Amino acid sequence: MKLATFERAGQRHIGALLADEATLSDFTASEPAAPHFRDMLALIDNGAAALEAARELVRKPKEKVRRAEVRLLAPLPEPRQMRDFLCFEQHIRQARSNRYLFGQGEKLDPATIELPPVWYEQPIYYKCNRFSVIGTETDVQWPRYCEMLDYELEFGAILGTGGKNIRREDARGHIFGYCIFNDVSARDAQMREMPGQLGPAKGKDFDTGNILGPWLVTADEIPDPYRLTMVARVNGEEWSRGNSATMGHSFEDILAHVSNEETLYPGEFFGSGTVGNGCGLEFGRFLKDGDVVELEIEGLGILRNRMVRQGRG
Structure with a gap:
């Protein structure tokens, strides 16, 4: 997966680039209550289960957004x-x-x-x-x-x-x-x-x-x-x-x-x-x-x- 952190409507989201490379699957908007989609560190911290949940949202996106409509940030804005x-x-x-x-x-x-x-x-x-x-x-x-x-x-x-x-x-x-x-x-x-x-x-x-x-x-x-x-x-x-x-x-x-x-x-x-x-x-x-x-x-x-x-x- 090509994982991204981006700004959407003034909020920081994470997601992944889809095959057309013009669209993102927005993990944060898809499952706003999921702690592992809060930010990229949370996704990493939550291990294999969180990564598989991300892969599922790439296979079957729930919420998509055009790449041109968001601002890409550093994928890991504040490394540990x-x-x-x-x-x-x-x-x-x-x-x-x-x-x-x-x-x-x-x-x-x-x-x-x-x-x-x-x-x-x-x-x-x-x-x-x-x-x-x-x-x-x-x-x-x-x-x-x-x-x-x-x-x-x-x-x-x-x-x-x-x-x-x-x-x-x-x-x-x-x-x-x-x-x-x-x-x-x-x-x-x-x-x-x-x-x-x-x-x-x-x-x-x-x-x-x-x-x-x-x-x-x-x-x-x-x-x-x-x-x-x-x-x-x-x-x-x-x-x-x-x-x-x-x-x-x-x-x-x-x-x-x-x-x-x-x-x-x-x-x-x-x-x-x-x-x-x-x-x-x-x-x-x-x-x-x-x-x-x-x-x-x-x-x-x-x-x-x-x-x-x-x-x-």
């Missing part, structure tokens, strides 16, 4: 936790080769850049601001302190069942579904703060900086998440193309590592990190006021947002 990882070696090499753009050394050949051994030994991550999440077709408010704004082409897994000390061989069964993630980055702020040995901080943390969507695709529809074509376009021009097959650490690796002596909960989000070739920094290109960024991942849809300087309507 957000972690973003650094799983693509090509991205790291190409991004670091361009630090000279920020007055940090000279331009380097990406092939000569050495990654620290720990990157190969375990997944590396930071925690995002889970309160700054938006969905498709919502404007990104360009932070006033930033001159070099960038997109990042990623996808993420949403946890369906929690756990502690999850075994790698069991980890796939904990994943509820997948969605596209645009980890919008204030590159000049990020490069200024990272030499301080912590972060990223204001390079990532600003309102509207985390974009999820356009919907949440249940795991059964993505049998192999490590063979997905990933493309980014700016104003219709292709800037990025990659494939999830180049992911150095899988979501199974991620869940096994993060759950080591730490309890994870349903509704947590885990980002893949930027695919190789997946951001402007890798090519020395940055966004402009009014640019429209589209991220498309095979099977997951298209996530579309406009970058807007403060003060512009």
Whole structure:
């Protein structure tokens, strides 16, 4: 299923995209008293029975609404936790080769850049601001302190069942579904703060900086998440193309590592990190006021947002 959170008549509903992709089955309107259709977290929390009730409303919708008549929100507007990882070696090499753009050394050949051994030994991550999440077709408010704004082409897994000390061989069964993630980055702020040995901080943390969507695709529809074509376009021009097959650490690796002596909960989000070739920094290109960024991942849809300087309507 392609599960969606949307605004209808001023109220937040959840539902699923139907086969024509122009119509939604509105779960909330169909069964307004059902606690598992209150929001996406409630659907996830209520497990297999709630998911089957949702599937039945896709097979036999009770209340339908045209997609054009609602406003899609992030499928999970407030994840319980957000972690973003650094799983693509090509991205790291190409991004670091361009630090000279920020007055940090000279331009380097990406092939000569050495990654620290720990990157190969375990997944590396930071925690995002889970309160700054938006969905498709919502404007990104360009932070006033930033001159070099960038997109990042990623996808993420949403946890369906929690756990502690999850075994790698069991980890796939904990994943509820997948969605596209645009980890919008204030590159000049990020490069200024990272030499301080912590972060990223204001390079990532600003309102509207985390974009999820356009919907949440249940795991059964993505049998192999490590063979997905990933493309980014700016104003219709292709800037990025990659494939999830180049992911150095899988979501199974991620869940096994993060759950080591730490309890994870349903509704947590885990980002893949930027695919190789997946951001402007890798090519020395940055966004402009009014640019429209589209991220498309095979099977997951298209996530579309406009970058807007403060003060512009």
